[in-house]
Amino acid sequence: MPKNLVQKILDSHVASGTPKAGEPVELVIDQTLTQDATGTMAYIQLEAMGVDQVKTELSVSYVDHNTLQSGYMNADDHAYLQSVAAKHGVLFSRPGNGICHQVHLERFAKPGRTLIGSDSHTPTAGAMASIAMGAGGLDVAKAMAGLTYRITYPEVVNVRLEGELPHGVSSKDIILELLRRLSVKGGVGRIFEYTGPGVKNLSVYQRATITNMGAELGATTSIFPSDETTRAFLARQQREEDYMPMEADPDADYDEIVVINLSGLQPLAACPHSPDNVKPVSELAGMKVDQVSIGSCTNSGFEDLMKAANVLKGKTVAPNVSLTVSPGSRQVLTKLIENGALATFVQAGARILECTCGPCIGMGQSPKTD
Template identity: 75%
Template structure:
């Protein structure tokens, strides 16, 4: 009997033994890079003298320095496009969307392994794959067909029961874990989500949780591939990629954390750490100067539709700056088609490009001593 994490690791094991704390090496099926880290990764890959990438799929995304504020960024992007063309790598131009959001929509598959040169690569684990963020050299090696070395992780079961109450989001689940375990509570561990509460969470909701598992310091986080996954892939016209995948009943976990979703309340992470969590009720009445909605954590279709439902028919306060960043061109197109984009624009929001933007400091710095409320 095996947990889901070890099932996938076993299928990809090249060296070592699946025992927590032991060194192992695993095969990587997919890679992703983004432009801030990818340039060096591809230079390292070129230096290896490999003629074509040896993965099933490798994607180069331009989603960070998309303002091209100076020729250096544009030169990098031209280099990335030429490398992709030469070595058999998919290239995602600036404006297509955030790497994690687009990869979830277009490429991530249950039971596969993915390594990316960005800490939030575990986003894709929302649909039952092992996705790990690592350094650029590790990604370059994976593209060259070399296994990824890591310490075999402990597996923590996060058992979810109940259903989220009105006004409570999946962000509150991961914030609760951060409150309980701290930003170092996940080091050397994989967080595997189980229980009846899982089936009540959409893939977008699951992606928010696996994305922010990085803030726990976790190796990765993972959800089973179930009917919710099937429906998501079907809507993405990728039904053929679906594989049902879950842990064996009664399998071993190193630790178990139980969360009753029905008891959660809206939470917020406060300065200066993701684990400085407070109930939103404690922050009631705080003057806010800036609101930013988006990033790889909360820029999916459902996220933005919820925000639009709250804003519909209203105007933002004259002293507040509101910016909205759709996570992908697909999400942006849906917002245009169903009229939701006009809701954002008419309420006074500014629409940013489908990129990381404020998350990495590419614009939207708040004024001095301001309070910035962000989904980032």
């Protein structure tokens, strides 16, 4: 019987239960990630289980949230996270290496793997054809201890992309269009699988923006196939050996099909106070802007920041605007230094922040009154 991509990966990881929409199943988890705002408790729980070494294929502890360290408590947490990682066989990504989802995509995500992370935007790795899900810290600790992860087997929605993005339209507009149509509750109990001829024109970074922000749909996760674009990305990351082609079988069934004609999209923006309050940018033209924060795990990749740098080149940030830039990883920051784009940001008057989550979670850069 033909299977879609979600079924291929999930069914190969089902330890118990019936792989049918709405039924509870226990999944074997290959990879885990934590970040420092949620990780401390997860590792305390792992230690309480008496596990010597983690049982997963790979577990990574990222420090990318509480990095301002305005008091000793964050630094103490980081010291604990580093020591417990060394003790139990967890890789440790220290402050400054980058945002967990960006770094995991670059260094560790693999096609066909299952990943759970103690952060809601863990589905970013779906851009690498992983089944990647946000989970509670205790669930992540259990997975590191070799226990299964229980979910309700999801419905699978086929988002078929047709055509090509017009000039000035980004992959962010694809996920905003989905939010406009389906709302922040439209993905509950569902996985969104992207297919169609429009997929091949999207880079891995563009795919990652979509899978990342699929969390705002309330989706279990989102996923793209592993294709030649995936292989080329992994080759540039010097880990082409991790490549494996993966896609849905011809004539695979889905619970719903949503078609998006990329050629008909226009620039969109999510407005206060919900990600599904989506309006065309053309309707917002002329609105006064006080603060701009470029970065976050949704749009902090190399391509995202190069687009912003090209817009700013030879220009100066308006005197009434505060502009901050947060590169997603040390790798991205290094590339911006090497090609001169970082100088473009600095010369334009931008403030360069650490490679961390930063303003997205309210960690610094509070805006002024009103």
